Amino acid sequence: MERQGLDLGLSLGLGLTTAATWPAAGFCLNSGMAEQEMIRRDDVVAAAAAEDERFACSPGSPVSSGSGKRGSGSGSGDEVDDAGCDVGGGGGGGARKKLRLSKDQAAVLEECFKTHHTLTPKQKVALAKSLNLRPRQVEVWFQNRRARTKLKQTEVDCEHLKRWCDQLADDNRRLHKELAELRALKATPTPPAAAPPLTTLTMCLSCKRVANAGVPSPAAAMFPGHPQFLCGFRDHAGAASSSYGGASSGLAKGVRAAR
DNA sequence: GCATCAGAAACAGTTACCTCA
DNA sequence: ATTGAGGTAACTGTTTCTGAT
Numbered sequence: 001m002e003r004q005g006l007d008l009g010l011s012l013g014l015g016l017t018t019a020a021t022w023p024a025a026g027f028c029l030n031s032g033m034a035e036q037e038m039i040r041r042d043d044v045v046a047a048a049a050a051e052d053e054r055f056a057c058s059p060g061s062p063v064s065s066g067s068g069k070r071g072s073g074s075g076s077g078d079e080v081d082d083a084g085c086d087v088g089g090g091g092g093g094g095a096r097k098k099l100r101l102s103k104d105q106a107a108v109l110e111e112c113f114k115t116h117h118t119l120t121p122k123q124k125v126a127l128a129k130s131l132n133l134r135p136r137q138v139e140v141w142f143q144n145r146r147a148r149t150k151l152k153q154t155e156v157d158c159e160h161l162k163r164w165c166d167q168l169a170d171d172n173r174r175l176h177k178e179l180a181e182l183r184a185l186k187a188t189p190t191p192p193a194a195a196p197p198l199t200t201l202t203m204c205l206s207c208k209r210v211a212n213a214g215v216p217s218p219a220a221a222m223f224p225g226h227p228q229f230l231c232g233f234r235d236h237a238g239a240a241s242s243s244y245g246g247a248s249s250g251l252a253k254g255v256r257a258a259r
Numbered sequence: 260g261c262a263t264c265a266g267a268a269a270c271a272g273t274t275a276c277c278t279c280a
Numbered sequence: 281a282t283t284g285a286g287g288t289a290a291c292t293g294t295t296t297c298t299g300a301t
Contacts (some may be wrong), residue, residue: 045295099290100276100277101288118268120266136290137289137290139269139290140289140290140291142269142291143269143270143290144288146269146270147270147271147272147292148287148288150270179287248290
């Protein structure tokens with residue numbers, strides 16, 4: 001959207017005939033167009049409203065009738081009160097009918113979503129036109145799709161954190177045990193030669209600190225390849241903890257920042 | 260430059276409908 | 281034929297951002 005500063009080129013005059021070929025036709029991203037056009041909102045809204053009106057009252061359209069429940073206050077500008085059009089013919093009386101998008105429509109939307117998670121108003125209108133949907137439907141689909149993506153990502157993050165937490169608990173238990181052994185050792189001193197080494201120490205090449213090479217940090221296990229975990233230090237893992245947390249919440253932040 | 264307001268877009272949460280086991 | 285669960289389109293209210301004044 002313009003709020004994200006996306007400079008997506010958009011060609012409305014592509015002569016798109018089939019929805020299935022739409023993404024391949026370069027609708028979503030026309031990298032050659034760096035025009036950074038500032039879309040005139042009024043024009044877009046007017047066009048979208050016209051589209052809505054057209055589809056809402058078209059007998060042949062796949063669009064079901066609106067619920068008529070939505071108040072006049074909120075909502076996007078491209079909405080049109082189509083409560084008067086009983087397209088679905090399914091009872092009416094304010095009960096909203098739900099359209100099931102066809103596989104082709106869903107595929108095209110999905111394809112476009114892969115490219116951009118948001119649409120400019122112009123893109124929305126054009127996409128809706130090519131799919132024979134209302135712009136509002138495209139908008140809703142993208143909203144719901146973003147929500148599903150976020151939910152999925154949250155589940156993945158949660159799973160990672162759970163595993164990390166388990167490993168930290170294991171680590172904690174092991175360290176307590178080790179501490180108890182050391183204290184016991186200290187209480188009953190033995191000749192140095194007889195005492196076996198408890199751990200193997202090694203030096204981290206990146207930070208020149210001594211690390212316990214035998215026990216990689218949970219964070220390092222969770223996020224292999226992360227530069228912060230090269231040495232396997234637990235305090236580095238702690239740093240990573242905040243880093244990971246930042247990345248996680250950064251999802252939301254990133255979205256906000258991108259807007 | 261700063262405060263305020265209105266409009267628009269996105270989000271979170273919810274509802275209602277549809278499909279399927 | 282009925283029913284409950286799951287998926288998802290569509291909705292409402294809130295938040296955030298931006299441009300105008």
